[in-house]
Amino acid sequence: MNRRLLLVSNSTLYGGGYLQHCQQNISDFFGKQVKRILFVPYALHDWDQYTKTARDKLNSLGYEVDSVHEAADPVKAVRKAEAIFIGGGNTFRLLKALYDNNLVTEIRKRVLQDGVPYMGSSAGTNVATVSINTTNDMPIIYPPSFSAIGLVPFNINPHYLDHDPNSRHMGETREQRITQYHEELNTPCVLGLREGSLLLVEGNTATLLGTTNARLFQRGKQTSEHEPGTDLSFLLTDAQ
Amino acid sequence: MNRRLLLVSNSTLYGGGYLQHCQQNISDFFGKQVKRILFVPYALHDWDQYTKTARDKLNSLGYEVDSVHEAADPVKAVRKAEAIFIGGGNTFRLLKALYDNNLVTEIRKRVLQDGVPYMGSSAGTNVATVSINTTNDMPIIYPPSFSAIGLVPFNINPHYLDHDPNSRHMGETREQRITQYHEELNTPCVLGLREGSLLLVEGNTATLLGTTNARLFQRGKQTSEHEPGTDLSFLLTDAQ
Numbered sequence: 001m002n003r004r005l006l007l008v009s010n011s012t013l014y015g016g017g018y019l020q021h022c023q024q025n026i027s028d029f030f031g032k033q034v035k036r037i038l039f040v041p042y043a044l045h046d047w048d049q050y051t052k053t054a055r056d057k058l059n060s061l062g063y064e065v066d067s068v069h070e071a072a073d074p075v076k077a078v079r080k081a082e083a084i085f086i087g088g089g090n091t092f093r094l095l096k097a098l099y100d101n102n103l104v105t106e107i108r109k110r111v112l113q114d115g116v117p118y119m120g121s122s123a124g125t126n127v128a129t130v131s132i133n134t135t136n137d138m139p140i141i142y143p144p145s146f147s148a149i150g151l152v153p154f155n156i157n158p159h160y161l162d163h164d165p166n167s168r169h170m171g172e173t174r175e176q177r178i179t180q181y182h183e184e185l186n187t188p189c190v191l192g193l194r195e196g197s198l199l200l201v202e203g204n205t206a207t208l209l210g211t212t213n214a215r216l217f218q219r220g221k222q223t224s225e226h227e228p229g230t231d232l233s234f235l236l237t238d239a240q
Numbered sequence: 241m242n243r244r245l246l247l248v249s250n251s252t253l254y255g256g257g258y259l260q261h262c263q264q265n266i267s268d269f270f271g272k273q274v275k276r277i278l279f280v281p282y283a284l285h286d287w288d289q290y291t292k293t294a295r296d297k298l299n300s301l302g303y304e305v306d307s308v309h310e311a312a313d314p315v316k317a318v319r320k321a322e323a324i325f326i327g328g329g330n331t332f333r334l335l336k337a338l339y340d341n342n343l344v345t346e347i348r349k350r351v352l353q354d355g356v357p358y359m360g361s362s363a364g365t366n367v368a369t370v371s372i373n374t375t376n377d378m379p380i381i382y383p384p385s386f387s388a389i390g391l392v393p394f395n396i397n398p399h400y401l402d403h404d405p406n407s408r409h410m411g412e413t414r415e416q417r418i419t420q421y422h423e424e425l426n427t428p429c430v431l432g433l434r435e436g437s438l439l440l441v442e443g444n445t446a447t448l449l450g451t452t453n454a455r456l457f458q459r460g461k462q463t464s465e466h467e468p469g470t471d472l473s474f475l476l477t478d479a480q
Contacts, residue, residue, distance in 0.1 A: 014408035045423040090420050092379075133380055138417040139332075140373055140424055142386045159411040168254035170435055171399040177378040180330050183285040184380055195410055 002115025004029070005151055005201035007125040009158045009193035009210070011088045019057050019121070022198055025209055027061050029200070030083055030117060036064040038081035042097035043089025043123040054087055074101040078110055088122025088158075091135040095127055096143040108149050118151060122158045125193070129155045134181055134190050136174075152201060153188060154235050160192030160215060175215075175223070182219040189235065190217040199232070206232040242355025244269070245391055245441035247365040249398045249433035249450070251328045259297050259361070262438055265449055267301050269440070270323055270357060276304040278321035282337035283329025283363040294327055314341040318350055328362025328398075331375040335367055336383040348389050358391060362398045365433070369395045374421055374430050376414075392441060393428060394475050400432030400455060415455075415463070422459040429475065430457040439472070446472040 006029040013021035030037065037058055041050040051067040058065050063083075071077035078084070084107060086094070098104050110116040120128045126135045127148045134155045163173040172180070178190050192215035193199065199214075200207045208214050208230045216224045216232075226232065246269040253261035270277065277298055281290040291307040298305050303323075311317035318324070324347060326334070338344050350356040360368045366375045367388045374395045403413040412420070418430050432455035433439065439454075440447045448454050448470045456464045456472075466472065 010410050012410050014410055045420070093420075093424075133382075134378060136378070136411055138374060138376070138412075138421060139379055139386060140417075140421040140427075142373075146379060146382045159409065161409060161411070169399065169401060170250050170252050170254055171376055171401070172378075177380075180285070180333075181378060181380040184333075187380075 001112065001203050003112055003151065003201060003203055004115060004117040005111070005128060005199070006117070006119040007128055007156060007193070007199040007201070008119070008121035009125065009160070009197045010195040011121040013196055017057075018053055021196060022210070023057075023061060025198060025200070026058075026119065029119065030063060034063065034083045034117065036066060036081075037083045037085050038077055039065050039067045040084065040086040040094075040098075040103075040124070041067055041069055043087055043091065043094035050087060050089070054085065058085070068101075068103075074103060075106050078103055078106045081110065081116055083117045083119070084110070085119040086121075086124030086127060088124055090140055091123040091126045091132045091137045092139050092141045092143055094123045095132055095146075095148060096141045098127065098149075099144050104149055108151065111149075111151055125156050125158050128152065130188050131155060133187070134178060152206075152236060155188050155190045156199070157190050157192045160194045160197075162194075178217045182217060187219055189219065191215075191232070191235065192217065197228070201236070204233060204236050206236055208232055241352065241443050243352055243391065243441060243443055244355060244357040245351070245368060245439070246357070246359040247368055247396060247433070247439040247441070248359070248361035249365065249400070249437045250435040251361040253436055257297075258293055261436060262450070263297075263301060265438060265440070266298075266359065269359065270303060274303065274323045274357065276306060276321075277323045277325050278317055279305050279307045280324065280326040280334075280338075280343075280364070281307055281309055283327055283331065283334035285333075290327060290329070294325065298325070308341075308343070314343060315346050318343055318346045321350065321356055323357045323359070324350070325359040326361075326364030326367060328364055330380055331363040331366045331372045331377045332379050332381045332383055334363045335372055335386075335388060336381045338367065338389075339384050344389055348391065351389075351391055365396050365398050368392065370428050371395060373427070374418060392446075392476060395428050395430045396439070397430050397432045400434045400437075402434075418457045422457060427459055429459065431455075431472070431475065432457065437468070441476070444473060444476050446476055448472055
């Protein structure tokens with residue numbers, strides 16, 4: 001399988017600029033062969049403004065950027081894309097627009113069959129997985145399904161957050177929420193990517209990158225902590 | 241309109257027991273006429289255990305409790321209910337089960353036409369409103385719609401949380417999430433009920449109760465803060 005993915009937990013890390021904390025990873029991932037990246041701005045309301053933000057940053061790393069919303073035919077834009085980047089924002093809004101524009105299957109084909117490199121951050125990482133069942137976002141729009149692009153056989157929880165023992169807030173902790181997901185039958189494992197983490201997938205190899213540990217939730221098993229550099233390729237087989 | 245609603249932000253307040261912080265409101269609301277309350281435990285996975293928790297608490301306040309999951313026919317149970325209480329948990333799981341059991345329309349009829357008192361807490365408050373678009377919960381299950389029971393013409397965000405200025409977490413604040421909801425067209429106002437708040441609706445009168453302010457978000461208008469005791473009846477008219 002040609003699959004190449006860079007799945008980023010968060011677009012911006014506290015105190016830094018947009019995609020600043022992972023810019024070296026981005027340059028390493030797209031390399032010098034990629035010249036143009038197709039950006040998908042659907043997760044935020046103002047597509048023009050969002051495209052400008054992404055374009056400015058990726059231009060500074062040496063890449064030209066086309067936005068899918070500027071194309072007359074989004075499906076054709078995906079068909080001829082050299083590389084794809086789906087940005088963060090609201091995951092429900094993003095997935096609805098991907099379905100509305102017939103891009104879910106098209107992106108899956110391009111990435112899994114044609115080996116087009118895919119980068120996602122936050123919501124763009126959520127939609128790369130099996131489903132958006134483990135997003136943190138508010139369900140502001142009803143999508144036709146929670147099933148997502150399915151570039152990997154597991155789910156991710158971006159912006160994974162540990163419980164603050166000093167908090168007096170009684171809403172469920174992130175761990176409780178993911179545990180509730182696993183109370184349901186046939187639910188895949190969930191990789192909790194803390195801010196600062198990212199996952200690199202090259203074919204059937206997955207490696208945790210970045211500066212923070214990730215927390216892995218497997219239905220019916222103990223959760224486990226994994227350090228940057230860990231080989232997580234076992235997550236890519238269906239029978240984890 | 242006979243409508244009588246007690247919409248509670250949170251089932252448990254920090255440092256207290258289940259429904260302890262609002263037990264006087266519950267007694268005042270159901271009064272002495274109500275003898276039996278129909279409980280809906282669908283928002284949590286273990287319906288028996290959840291029913292025991294709710295039953296123990298409501299028994300201590302002088303009410304008998306039937307659970308809808310113990311009834312042979314949930315629709316019939318709603319049709320003969322004297323009063324209804326929907327507990328908190330996961331809003332997606334709850335709404336899916338309400339639809340699966342044909343209870344959405346049935347509960348709406350009983351409350352709006354027959355004047356059956358309705359109490360909700362957290363997820364049970366979410367489903368009482370126009371839609372679950374402003375829940376905080378993780379979308380662990382795909383419901384057939386985000387439209388909810390619609391006992392009031394606005395939405396609620398339970399467990400409303402102010403931004404912590406010391407936080408380094410870069411996920412959206414609650415205010416940003418609700419603002420994103422209002423970027424979408426034709427979205428109703430959203431009442432952010434902080435933990436400790438509850439809303440009492442009697443016919444066409446709505447009053448904020450509890451110990452904390454509520455924050456009101458209206459599309460295209462400034463947000464506003466409201467103290468306990470405030471008359472919020474204007475929220476019950478469609479043209480807010």
